[in-house]
Amino acid sequence: MVRNWFLRIGWVDRPDGNRKIHVEPIPRAGGIAIVLAYMGAYALLAAVRLHGWTTTQLNLDLICSVLPGVALVFLMGLLDDKRGVSPWIKLCVQVAAAVIVFIGGLHVEIFHWIPWEKWTWSLPLTVFWLVLCTNAFNLIDGMDGLSTGLGLFATVTLICAAAIHHNYPLLLATVPLAGALLGFLPFNSNPASIFLGDCGSYSVGFLLGCFGIVWSQKSATFLGLTAPLLCLAVPLVDLALAIARRFLGAKSIFSSDRHHIHHRLLDRGLTPRRVVLILYGAAALAAVLSLLSTMVRDIYAAFVLLPFFCAAWLGIRTLRYAALQFIDPIALWGKFRQIVRSETIVQNARRTLDVANTPHARWEVLSTTAAQLGFCHVGMTLDGVKFFKSFDTSDATPAWVVTIPLTGGGRVELAHRFESAEGTVISVAPLAEVLRTVLAPVRSSTNPALGHDGQEVEGVHSLPHAAVGRAAS
Numbered sequence: 001m002v003r004n005w006f007l008r009i010g011w012v013d014r015p016d017g018n019r020k021i022h023v024e025p026i027p028r029a030g031g032i033a034i035v036l037a038y039m040g041a042y043a044l045l046a047a048v049r050l051h052g053w054t055t056t057q058l059n060l061d062l063i064c065s066v067l068p069g070v071a072l073v074f075l076m077g078l079l080d081d082k083r084g085v086s087p088w089i090k091l092c093v094q095v096a097a098a099v100i101v102f103i104g105g106l107h108v109e110i111f112h113w114i115p116w117e118k119w120t121w122s123l124p125l126t127v128f129w130l131v132l133c134t135n136a137f138n139l140i141d142g143m144d145g146l147s148t149g150l151g152l153f154a155t156v157t158l159i160c161a162a163a164i165h166h167n168y169p170l171l172l173a174t175v176p177l178a179g180a181l182l183g184f185l186p187f188n189s190n191p192a193s194i195f196l197g198d199c200g201s202y203s204v205g206f207l208l209g210c211f212g213i214v215w216s217q218k219s220a221t222f223l224g225l226t227a228p229l230l231c232l233a234v235p236l237v238d239l240a241l242a243i244a245r246r247f248l249g250a251k252s253i254f255s256s257d258r259h260h261i262h263h264r265l266l267d268r269g270l271t272p273r274r275v276v277l278i279l280y281g282a283a284a285l286a287a288v289l290s291l292l293s294t295m296v297r298d299i300y301a302a303f304v305l306l307p308f309f310c311a312a313w314l315g316i317r318t319l320r321y322a323a324l325q326f327i328d329p330i331a332l333w334g335k336f337r338q339i340v341r342s343e344t345i346v347q348n349a350r351r352t353l354d355v356a357n358t359p360h361a362r363w364e365v366l367s368t369t370a371a372q373l374g375f376c377h378v379g380m381t382l383d384g385v386k387f388f389k390s391f392d393t394s395d396a397t398p399a400w401v402v403t404i405p406l407t408g409g410g411r412v413e414l415a416h417r418f419e420s421a422e423g424t425v426i427s428v429a430p431l432a433e434v435l436r437t438v439l440a441p442v443r444s445s446t447n448p449a450l451g452h453d454g455q456e457v458e459g460v461h462s463l464p465h466a467a468v469g470r471a472a473s
Contacts, residue, residue: 002033003187003194011082013195028081030148030188031200034180035074041176062169065104066210069097073134073206077199087254091131097206098130099123106213126213133209136235138201139242143262144190146276150234150283151204152181157231157287158211161294170214177207190273208232230290230308234283237261237312241319264319285311335426342427345372346434353438362439363387370414373427377415382406382439392417404432406439 006012006027013028042063076093079085108125141147155178162170181204187194196204212228229236238261246253265275286308293304349369356362359382367389370378376398379388398415405411412435416425 002029003027026195028195028197030194030196031203034184034200037180038176062173069101070206072097074199074203077202080198094131094134095127098127102126108213130209134202134205136239137205140235140238141196141201143272144192145188147196147201148181148185148188149280153283153287154208154231161215227290227294230286233286234279339426346430350434359383359385375414376417379413382410404435
């Protein structure tokens with residue numbers, strides 16, 4: 001009924017050949033059908049007044065505390081579907097809805113023993129979690145049946161958790177949502193005749209975020225709080241990847257692109273239906289692990305999380321995001337050590353150069369520093385005296401040469417080979433800045449490179465013309 005009515009009034013989503021890959025205009029008001037079905041279930045329950053249920057089993061306090069926030073998010077999504085809403089306005093509305101739910105009694109609780117924990121930790125964490133879930137389901141709603149199916153997997157997982165822990169309010173809140181999503185899925189599956197729309201994806205994400213908080217409140221340990229994260233793993237991972245690649249690409253995190261998980265799988269030659277089934281499988285695996293993490297003893301919960309993180313990391317690597325290829329924990333740790341080592345060497349050189357008062361003393365500091373950083377040749381011209389030193393025996397031309405002009409005259413030349421340590425490249429800019437500002441000429445009446453008898457001091461050499469030509473080439 002909703003689909004046909006919105007087709008008649010022309011409220012449809014038109015293809016653009018880029019992110020919107022459907023062929024014909026399709027209504028994007030599926031959220032209206034889901035919300036009507038969801039609320040209709042409670043209206044029917046209230047009207048029939050089923051006999052034999054205890055007050056505890058028919059506790060609708062959870063639904064009443066969640067509905068105002070859901071209504072606000074739904075209306076904002078409906079306006080976004082119709083006219084478009086600024087990202088900042090959408091974010092502010094989502095935060096307001098989360099605060100309303102928080103005031104209604106839904107809290108992410110971690111540090112129960114800390115005074116003022118409710119306002120210092122619980123409020124920001126609750127708002128952050130609900131905004132995260134709301135946008136995660138909105139961003140992954142890019143293929144027929146994907147967001148609806150992932151929402152159904154998460155809802156069924158929550159139903160199972162509620163049944164295991166005898167949480168009747170949560171059970172009563174999630175079963176109608178599963179029914180609404182299950183009834184909507186055939187219309188939304190490929191080829192879809194109606195889309196979920198922002199009003200639907202925002203509402204489903206917000207509801208599941210709220211129900212995840214209820215689930216986490218039954219956990220006494222921090223590891224138990226990871227179960228809702230696993231339950232919503234696929235949309236949350238997609239959101240995290242979107243934020244990471246946009247941040248690393250110097251783009252606004254609110255910008256749109258065609259690099260979500262489902263888009264990357266499509267680019268690898270998979271059909272839309274197969275992409276959806278693969279992500280359904282990932283959601284099912286995450287759902288099983290989330291339930292296991294709440295059923296096993298806390299000491300074994302970490303072992304349940306390990307296969308999930310391994311599978312998630314392998315999946316992300318398989319997607320081959322250019323901006324994320326360098327994020328390898330082992331490689332990053334190695335680069336971090338190189339940066340710390342190089343920075344330490346450069347700062348030691350700065351301190352030593354500050355007290356060196358002759359060209360010879362400064363040359364000794366410079367040559368030692370260049371050797372530690374992995375340069376293959378170093379040369380210096382200071383106060384008319386030329387120095388040169390090579391740290392390898394190869395006659396091959398260096399890969400590149402850096403010439404650093406010194407304040408007040410003179411220069412330093414540093415040569416590098418591709419085989420040299422990575423710390424060489426990392427240290428070029430900070431070393432150049434130190435040498436340019438600290439290594440100034442030292443004037444004296446007597447050439448400091450010569451002894452009192454006019455002989456060249458040992459260790460000071462003229463820069464060979466052959467070496468200069470080889471470096472310049």
